[in-house]
Structures are given as C-alpha cells and as structure tokens.
Amino acid sequence: MCRIGAIKSKKYLHPSKALYLMRSQQKGHDNSGFAMVMQDLGGMFEDYKNLPVLSMACTDEGVNLADNILSAEGFTRVMQWTPETNYSEDLIIETMPQYVFLVLQYPKTYKHATWEEKEDLLVSTRLKIRRALEKEEKGFVYSFWPDVLTLKEIGDPKDIGTYFGLWEPNDYFKAKIITAQCRQNTNYDIVRYAAHPFFLQGYTALANGENTFFEKNRLFQKSLYKGYVGFESDSQCFLYTLHYLNKILKWPLSYYKHTITPLPYEEIIRREDKDILLKIKESLAHLEINGPNTIIGVLPDGTVFTCCDSKKLRPVVIGGTDETVVITSEVNGINEILPERNWDEDIYPHERETVIINNDLKVEQCQQ
Amino acid sequence: MPTVKVNELSRDDLFWQIEYDTHRCTFCGKCVASCPFGAIEAKVEKRRKVTSEGPTPTPKVEFKTIPIIQQVVNTTNYCRGCGICEKVCPNEAIKPVRNPDDKFAMKIRGYTGNSYTRGGRSNLNSEDRSLDKIIVGRISQMTDPSLDAQRHTFDMLAPLGRILPPEQLPFKIKDNKIHLTEKTPPVRWIYPVIIGDMSIGALSCRMWEALSIATAYLNEQAGIPVRMCSGEGGMPLQLLKSKYLKYSILQIASGHFGWNRIIDAMPHMEEDPAGVLIKIGQGAKPGDGGLLQAKKVARHIQEIRGVPKADLLSPPNHQGLYSIEESVQKMFLSFNAAFKFRVPVAIKVSASATSVSVYNNLLRDPYNIVGGFFLDGVFGGTGAAHDVSLNHTGHPIVSKLRDCYMAAVHQGKQGQIPLWAGGGLGMTGNLAADAIKMICLGANGVFTGKLMLQLAGCVGNDNGKCNACNTGLCPVGICTQNPVLTRRLDVDKVAETVVNYFIALDKEAKKILAPIGNSSLPVGRSDALVTTDKAMADKLQIPYGC
Numbered sequence: 001m002c003r004i005g006a007i008k009s010k011k012y013l014h015p016s017k018a019l020y021l022m023r024s025q026q027k028g029h030d031n032s033g034f035a036m037v038m039q040d041l042g043g044m045f046e047d048y049k050n051l052p053v054l055s056m057a058c059t060d061e062g063v064n065l066a067d068n069i070l071s072a073e074g075f076t077r078v079m080q081w082t083p084e085t086n087y088s089e090d091l092i093i094e095t096m097p098q099y100v101f102l103v104l105q106y107p108k109t110y111k112h113a114t115w116e117e118k119e120d121l122l123v124s125t126r127l128k129i130r131r132a133l134e135k136e137e138k139g140f141v142y143s144f145w146p147d148v149l150t151l152k153e154i155g156d157p158k159d160i161g162t163y164f165g166l167w168e169p170n171d172y173f174k175a176k177i178i179t180a181q182c183r184q185n186t187n188y189d190i191v192r193y194a195a196h197p198f199f200l201q202g203y204t205a206l207a208n209g210e211n212t213f214f215e216k217n218r219l220f221q222k223s224l225y226k227g228y229v230g231f232e233s234d235s236q237c238f239l240y241t242l243h244y245l246n247k248i249l250k251w252p253l254s255y256y257k258h259t260i261t262p263l264p265y266e267e268i269i270r271r272e273d274k275d276i277l278l279k280i281k282e283s284l285a286h287l288e289i290n291g292p293n294t295i296i297g298v299l300p301d302g303t304v305f306t307c308c309d310s311k312k313l314r315p316v317v318i319g320g321t322d323e324t325v326v327i328t329s330e331v332n333g334i335n336e337i338l339p340e341r342n343w344d345e346d347i348y349p350h351e352r353e354t355v356i357i358n359n360d361l362k363v364e365q366c367q368q
Numbered sequence: 369m370p371t372v373k374v375n376e377l378s379r380d381d382l383f384w385q386i387e388y389d390t391h392r393c394t395f396c397g398k399c400v401a402s403c404p405f406g407a408i409e410a411k412v413e414k415r416r417k418v419t420s421e422g423p424t425p426t427p428k429v430e431f432k433t434i435p436i437i438q439q440v441v442n443t444t445n446y447c448r449g450c451g452i453c454e455k456v457c458p459n460e461a462i463k464p465v466r467n468p469d470d471k472f473a474m475k476i477r478g479y480t481g482n483s484y485t486r487g488g489r490s491n492l493n494s495e496d497r498s499l500d501k502i503i504v505g506r507i508s509q510m511t512d513p514s515l516d517a518q519r520h521t522f523d524m525l526a527p528l529g530r531i532l533p534p535e536q537l538p539f540k541i542k543d544n545k546i547h548l549t550e551k552t553p554p555v556r557w558i559y560p561v562i563i564g565d566m567s568i569g570a571l572s573c574r575m576w577e578a579l580s581i582a583t584a585y586l587n588e589q590a591g592i593p594v595r596m597c598s599g600e601g602g603m604p605l606q607l608l609k610s611k612y613l614k615y616s617i618l619q620i621a622s623g624h625f626g627w628n629r630i631i632d633a634m635p636h637m638e639e640d641p642a643g644v645l646i647k648i649g650q651g652a653k654p655g656d657g658g659l660l661q662a663k664k665v666a667r668h669i670q671e672i673r674g675v676p677k678a679d680l681l682s683p684p685n686h687q688g689l690y691s692i693e694e695s696v697q698k699m700f701l702s703f704n705a706a707f708k709f710r711v712p713v714a715i716k717v718s719a720s721a722t723s724v725s726v727y728n729n730l731l732r733d734p735y736n737i738v739g740g741f742f743l744d745g746v747f748g749g750t751g752a753a754h755d756v757s758l759n760h761t762g763h764p765i766v767s768k769l770r771d772c773y774m775a776a777v778h779q780g781k782q783g784q785i786p787l788w789a790g791g792g793l794g795m796t797g798n799l800a801a802d803a804i805k806m807i808c809l810g811a812n813g814v815f816t817g818k819l820m821l822q823l824a825g826c827v828g829n830d831n832g833k834c835n836a837c838n839t840g841l842c843p844v845g846i847c848t849q850n851p852v853l854t855r856r857l858d859v860d861k862v863a864e865t866v867v868n869y870f871i872a873l874d875k876e877a878k879k880i881l882a883p884i885g886n887s888s889l890p891v892g893r894s895d896a897l898v899t900t901d902k903a904m905a906d907k908l909q910i911p912y913g914c
Contacts, residue, residue, distance in 0.1 A: 210512035212885050216782075216892040223780030249534055252544045264523040264888075265557045276539070276546050282531045282555055285783050290886045292512045311520070311887060313513055 002183050002208035004196065005328035006296045007337070008304045008357055012042030012174035013324070017337050019161045021328060022182040024336040026157070032183050034157035035195035037204045038149045038175035040302055044081060045149065048103045051078055052122050055150040056129075057096040057192065058139020065132045066100070066141065073125050074107025083164050093155030093163050096139060101149055119201055123227045130229075140192045143199045149175070152195045157182040177298055181206050194232035198239040201227065201247060202300025205239035208329060209293035209314045213286075217241070220286035224248070238295045241287045246299060253305060255280060256297075257354045257368045260289045261310035296327050305356040312351035318363065319346040325357050377479065379441050381471045383832055384449035384464040386439040392461035395435055399453035399462050404841035404853055407447040408462075411438045437462060443479050446472065450827050450834040452843040466832070473755060484755040487828075487837025487847065489652055489747050489792065489818060492759045494830035497795065498766040498904060499802050505898030505913060508885040517875070517882035524877065525593070526813035526889060528617075528643050529555030529712035529739040531784045536736075553736050554712050556595075556642055559586075560813030560889060561803055561873065562788065563820055563866075564597025565619045565645060565716070568604070569660045569669045569680070570751035570837070572854040575824055575846045578862035584612050585867050592870050595642045597815070600658055600682060602626015602672045608633040613641050619716075620703070621647040621658055623682030625673040634706070643712045643739065644703045648686065648695075651744030651765065651791035653757040654718035658682035661752060663840040666849035692729040700737045714740025718748075719763035719791065727772045731781045740786050742815060743769055747792020747830075749818035751847055752838035765791045766809065770908045773810025773892060782810070782892065790815035795830070797822075799869075800876035809908065810892045821846050823869050824862040 003025040007017055018036055045053065052075075056066060081101045110118055126144040133139045142150035153160045161167045179197040196206035211217065214234035221228045221240045225248060228240045238260070245251045245259055262281040268274050291309025294316040298304050306316050306327045318327050319334040321341045326334045331346065349355050352368040379385055386408055400410050415432045439447060447464050454463035473484050508514045530553035538550035563583060568576040583596040593615075600621035607613060608630060618641045620627060649655065660669075660680040670677060689695045695715075703713045715738060717726060723743060730738045745765020750758070769789040776782040789811040793802040795818075803814045818826075825844045828834035837847035845857035881887065884896050898913040899905045905912035 210508075210885070212508075212512060213890070213893060215895040216890075219777045219892065220780070220782060223777075250541065251539075251546060252541065254544070255546065262888075264521065265525045266523075273545075275548050278555070278557075279532070279537050279539075279548070279552060280534075282527055282529075282783075283534045283537055285527075285531075285891065288888065290888060290890070292885070311515070 002181055002196070003329040003333070004179075004181050004206045004208050004294065004296055005326065005333055006177070006179045006206075006298070006304055006306075007324060007326050008177050008302070008361065009324040010176070010361060011323060012176055013178060014169035014174055015166050015178055015180075016161070016169050018178045018180035019157065019166055021326065021333045021337050022157060022180055024332045025328070025330045026182065031156045031158070032190070033152070033154045033195050034160040034180070034182050035152040035197060036150070036178055036180040037143070037197040037199050037298075038178050039147060039204065039298060040176035041147050041149060042174035042176065043172040044079075045103065045147070048078060049147045051103050051105060052144055052146050053149055054100065054102040054104060054144045055142045055148075056100040056102075056139060057098070057142075057152065058100065058133060059097050061136065062133050062138030063098050063100060065136065065138055066129045069125065069128050069132060070104065073121070074109060075104040075125070077102060078105050079103040085163050086165055087163065091155070091159035091163055093153060093159050095153070095163065098139070099151070123201060127226065127229065145199070145202060148199060148202070150199055152192045154190060154192065177302060177304060179204050179206055179296060179298060191232045193230050196233065196235055198236050200239055200243050203239060203243045203247065204298035205235070205242055205295060207235040207238050207293050207295045209291065209309070211235060211237055211293060212290045213288055216286045217289070238289070238293070238297070242297050244287070253299065253303065253356065254354065254366050257307050257352070257366075259284045259287050261351075261368070262288060263368065294329065302359045303356060305354055306349060307354040308349060308351055310351050317346055317348050318355050318357075319343070320361065320363070322361070325361050325363065327355070327357075377441055377443060377475055379439060380467070380469065381475050382441065382446055382467055383470045383472045384447040385467050386437070386447055386453070387463055387465045388437050389461045390434070390436055392459045393437060394459055394461075396458065398456040398458070399437060402452050402456045402843075404452070404843050404850070405448055405836065405839070406445040407440050408437050408453060409440055411436055413438075443476050448834045448836045449832065450836065450843040452827070485752060485838055486755055486758070486835045487749075487751050487753070488758070488835035489749040489830055490758050490762070491830055491832055491835075494747060494792075494795065497792075498764060499793075499805055500796065501901045501904060502805050502897050502899045502910070504804065504808070504880055504884060504896055505911065506896040507883045512885050514885055515882040515887060517878040520882065520887055522878050522881060523888040524560065524874065525557040526560035527555050527786050528558055528595075528714065528788075529553055529786070530736045531555060531786065532736060533781065533784060551709070553739065554710050555739070556712060558642065558813075559592055559594045560807065561799065561870070562595050562597060562617065562813065562815040564617065564815055564817060565599040565647065566751075566817050567599030567601035567660070568672060569601040569664060569849075570599060570847060572842070572845055572848050572857065573668055574854045574857045574859050575821070575862065578824065578857070578859045579820060579866060580607065580612070581859070581863040582866035582870075583615050585863065586870050587615050590867060590871060592874055594870060597645055600625050600647060601660070601669070602629050604672060605629060605633055609636045609638065611638050613637060614639040616641050617643040617645050619645045619647055621682050622684070622686045623658060623680060625675065625680060625682070628674045629672060640707055640711050643714055644707070645714050645716050645740075645742065646699055646703065647716045649716070649718035649720070649744070650750060651718045651746055651748030651762055652750035653753040654720055654762050655684055656753060656757050657684040659752045661838065661840060664849045669849060692726055696730065696733050696735065696738060701735065704737045712739030713737060714742055714788070716742035716744060719743050719745045719765050719768040721763065723763070723768050724771050724775045727785070728775055728779065730785055731776060731779055738785055740788055741772065742788045742790065743772060745789070745791025747795060748790060749821070750837070765789050765793070766806070767907055769806060769811055770809045774909070783812070786812035788813050788815055790817070794819035798876070800873045801880065804877055804880045804890070805897060808890050808893045808896050809910075810894070812889075812891055820866060823865045824857065
C-alpha cells in the first residue's frame, strides 16, 4: 500500500520536511521511488510566481526537443535551475541525464491573452512536449504551470534525497505546499508518469489503494478533456475527476465526494438536496470509485483536502500547528515533523467526510 | 400382406415416442385425461397367443383383446414430450422418450405446406453459451480487500430513464451549493433485473397474476425493487388503478393492444407506471410481429385488449414509423407527453447488426426523451413463432450489448441511455452470474422472462421438449387461457417461488460483488472478467486467461 503525505504551511518549507514525513512511514511502502509536487514556491522561484515552470526529466536530446517546441510556441527562457546532484555508486537510483526546471515567459502574442487562453496554451504545449518525448523515448514532462514544480524518480527515496541534495534544508528551494509519495507504481509497470502526485492545471492529487472502477473511470474520462491522458496509474482518475468537477463544471469541492462515492439511493432520497445528488449520481456514474482509497488533493487556490472511499478501507490522519498542517497515511509521519503539535486535535476522517484546509490553515470537516 | 405405407407419418418420425408398459398400467386413465395435446388415447389391442401343453406340440391359438394406451400419430396431436403423463402415472407405466432419429420438423412441412410453428426459444446451439466461457476473474486478494457479502451494504440499483450529461444538467451554483433550475427527464432507480415482458394473453391470467403478486411482494416486503413489464396487451383495469401500478412498466408494441383501456384508465391512476417500453422487436423472432392465436383470446383477454376473438397479429413494424428520428419524434414524444414527462419511455429492440446504429442515433437525440435501450438476444423466448425464425434469426446478446456500450464510450456518452440486456440470460438457472457479467460488460441491468416460467413449472427446454406455448394447451397452465389447464397452476406457490428466487439471486449477486470489492454495480468494469476463449476476449475487449 502506498503511503502519501501533504504539507501545507504559512511559511515556505524545504522539501526535506517531506522526506522526513515519508521516511518514518517507510515500512508501509516499498521504497521504490520518490515523487513530489511543490506549489506556492519560495526561494529562487518566489519572484516568478506568474510565470510557468516546466518540470522535466529527460536526455540531452529531450532538452532539445522541448526547446524546439517551446521556441516554436513563442516561449522565452527567464530562468533555469538544474539541481546539483551527488552521484555515488552506492545510491539506489535510476537517474535521468537531465533534470530541467525552467521558468518561461509567455509568448508575445499572449500579452493580452486571458488567463483561460494561457491555461489552454500551457496544457497544449506540455502535451506536445510529452508526445514528442514519448515518441523518441527521450524523457518525461511532469508539469508546466506557474508556481509549480514536480520531481519524480525511481529508486530508494533516501538515496533520491541524497542524490538531489534534498536532506539538507536551504533557503533557495522552498514551497508552502508539498505533496509527496515514496513508491513507484507496483500494480502496473514502473513508469515515472505512474508515480503520484499527479498534476494538471493547478490541481494535484495523490492516493493510495486500488481504484477498482479504473476501467470505467478511464473510458469516461478520456473523452472529457484533452489533458486526461496517460492513465499509467489507476490513481490518475482521482485527479481528472477533481479537475473535471471543479475546473470544467465549476462545481464546489464538496461535490467531489458526492461524485466519487455517491450515497446509496436509500440515503439520498431522505435528503433535502436529493434532486441534486440523484442527478450527480446518475450523470457521473462512471466517475464513481469503489475503493479502497484515500485521496489527498490540492486546488489551484492552495486549498488542500483529503477524503476516503465509502467503506473507509485506507487510513489517513490530519494534524497540525498554527503554522503547518500535515495530511498523511500514518500518524508517525506527523509525529516526526510536528512533534510539538497538540496530538489531541489530530483528525481521523471517516468514510463520509472531506477535510478541507484553507490558506489560513483553518480545518473544515465537511460531512457528505 | 398389406402394402407398407412409407409416405405416411409414422411413429418413427416423431420427436417423442411414448414408452408404455402394459404390465404396470392400471388403466386409471389419468395420463389420457391430463395430456392436453390428445397425444395418447385409450384403445384396445388384439393379441394372438399360441400355446401348447403336453409332451408333443398341440398348438392352440388364443385371441385376446386388451385395453392399452396408445400414441396418436398425426400432425396435430403429436407428443411434445412434456412428460405430464409420466408425472400423473401412479405406476411409472408411461413416459415420453426422445427419438434420436426423428424427422418430424421436416415431415410436417412436407405434409402441411406450412411453416413449422412452436413456442420457446432457439433450439440450435443453445448449450454453447458465451457467458459460460466468462468468469469473474479479478478477485481482490492482497491489493484491495474483498468485502463481506453478509456484513457490507450494497447499493444494487440501476437507472431507468434519460440521464443528462453533466454539462447539460440545469445546475446553478449559489452560496457554494448547486441548485436545480429546471425539470430534468424522469429517472427511476430500480433493481437491475426486470421481469418481462410477457403479456397477459401469452401467459395465463393466473401466471400473470402470480408474477404481479411476486413483484408487489418483492417491493413491499422483501426490499427488492423489481419492476415487471406488462408485455403488449394491456393490464387488468383494477391493477391500472391501484398503487401497485408503480411497479409496472407498460409496454406498447406494433399492435397497440390494450392501450384503449390504459388511456381510459389514465385519469383514474393513483400512481404513475414505472415506465413505458416501446417494443420494436423481440430477440426470439426479430423482424417478426407478435402473434396471439384465437384459441388463446379468451373472454378476459378480449376485455383487456378490447378485441373480438380472433388471431391477434402485431405487425412486424410500427406502422407509420419509417426512421429512428421519426420514431423518436412521434412515438417517444407522444408517450412522454401522455404522462406529462413524469414517466421514462424506453425502447426494446432485438439484437441485430443494426443495434449500434440505432443506439448511436438515440444517444444523439437532442430531445433527451429515450430513457432506456432494451436489447433482446437470440436466445430470448416467445409464446409463438416460426421455428425458422427461432432457430435461424437473431443475434447473440453478449457481443451486441458490448458493441452498444463501446459505441457509447466512443461517443463519450456511456450511461446516458441505460442499457438493459436480455434474451437467454439465466438459461442455466443462475441469473445472478449472468446479470453481473453483463453489467461488467456495460449493461445497467437485465431482463428475464423464460426463467420466470421455468420457476413456475414450465417443463419445456431448449432441446425440443414441450415448446408448445403456441398451442394454447400449455400442460402446466402457464401459457394457456384454457380454464381447466390454468387451474393446474398454484398462483400462490408460483409467486412464492419467484420471490424466493429473487432473494437468492440478490444474495448470489452480492457473493460476486463482494470478492471483487464492489459495493455498487460494476457497470462497464470489464477488467473484472476473464474469458478462456481468445476470440471472445478480442471481440469483447476483456482479459484472456487459460
């Protein structure tokens, strides 16, 4: 079973926190990889919050392929960061030749473009790069979005941390929201794209467990939006449903739970909002999940939330201080990085609950 | 020596031969009295016996005339193999035996110049069932826990009605909540197994009554919200005006039988029906209309249908409807309007190479008024049809259902018109397994007819046994209006058997859902299935295993 974690803080945190959060839960995962998405970036990226950051792992030719596509679209380089790596033969890691974190300026033709037009451009460009890299087997592109950075690698998380120098905190590589996971996909092929967290247009999701309705989710989602691609992992479906509901249909987050784990008919008809809930249950029947899962999600506005399958077959706990809130699979992860918190206030959500953390770190427990 | 009459129908030609043991027979007469087909009769037989006593042959000839039971050999009163004679015989003196060398179906055509008609379902290849080559193979072991069929709760309901895609839902967001701004098409959430659609005419009134009682009981007492489809031919007025109408789906077919009475009853209806099903075709005899022979048009059938005693033929097509678009605009709109858009209106077609085209068209219907697509496969049953239609026309249901589902997937419209499949499901007695497999392939639910009759005591099978539903002489009182024969059926016992079967089916369905870790219906979860047939795996796009 995967162990998953999310840290949301009022101040910028170094990703070493995420490594410590996950390391203490290592008995629950197989140490086969490490992946994280950092949002609301600080340090060297703080001055570029409105500009898209491209996160890639690829070969030298892959860099050229991406450069050509970006140039053809009219993007121009603003800043590039290449992490200093510390190679040693003892490290268990399958490295890629290049790790590219590139801040870009929008094309000049987009000077007066709306945000929606820019959003579309970013997704289209990322998909173009992805297709080009896939075709030539030259690498992976994980995200292309303002204020977001993604790193994924195969290997022992401890060694991945060492390789990228992530164990030592510093001031130039930070974020206020970090989601992380220490396992590669084990049910399907080990592919970097299959490692959570998954990211699309400001939305992030990571999950543990099985999506037993993967096939019906996948068949439904693939025709909903061009960005719903890959499906290397059954957990990508959680992200796409989140994006579809909140971004495309513009439904409030509280309806995510009603969609993925609809109430039984007998319960719905006793409710005042039964007309709405029945329509959702009918219309989005193919987005239902049937567990066992815990899902952690991040919205573009920085809201972080978690919810579980309707049978509550996977663990999750939320704990925090005034400055930082953590959501993770096992409480020892929180104990590791927030030992000073009031442990009595830890929340263990139940099967009909969505726990939402806003930017003031106010924790709201929504009942389905 | 008389000439051998080789051109006449002989006992050796028949499907079924009566095996009779004169030594065990007590001549009680029960067999002759109970055979509805007049296939056996009491006769006397001359016996010549030569005996000799003493040390040297002194032959004496004795002639005796003894009573016997004899098989009738003609093209009308032939034995159907129903076995009622055997059932009633106190001494096991008589029974029908299948004749492996029969030529009856061929000879009857030659003698009568008419096509061979019968009831039942296809008798060709009925043992080669696709569903039996599919198993539910994705059982949760370590990756995710199996559920406990006894302890967990299951949401075992399926929609009937037009489902709007999310972008078409009349939703308005206010105060972080969704509000509904307009009326949407009606949708019923019902048990994923519908009983039907067998008319009160094809069935005896007692059989139909038993199914109605079972349906009401399942809903009111057993918590299993099963719906029953009336079949073409209307319903008793008393039921139309009762609260139990909500458990019924009213069918209209090309003959429109019974609809005068239904329309007259509309102002007096306490409840809306569960749905309206427009029957375009039937899997057992696709392209053929309905047929209720005059002998089955008893007085109460005349009353319900509003017709005289005559052969009642539904045309093969709905007259005046020549295209899908027109059918949608005229017929579906009319029936939606008739019940003020409160009742889902669905369509039933026989599975065919054209099913996908029809389904595609309906999915694109801009009026959103088609609330269900019922697809009936080649192994569906019927009360009366030509043998050639039953055996040689139609389409297997499994791949056609899958084709329709995948066509909807291709359009991104899966689930918008619920798919209901039938036609030979439950043939081996296990409808739960067949239903869940069909659901995994994309059906929202299934419908069942013949299995209900088998539960009620139908003695027929798919290998030429009985299949006499067309004669009006059903030996067990199920498919007849003959008052003597219908009395053979115990209404309460049939209702109880059907109820018990559904309770068992519900348990068995959960026993499949639990190991695959699902508490709701796995519609389209084709990855849960495995087939041992590679060609089927390719066709159905499901995993292959060996």
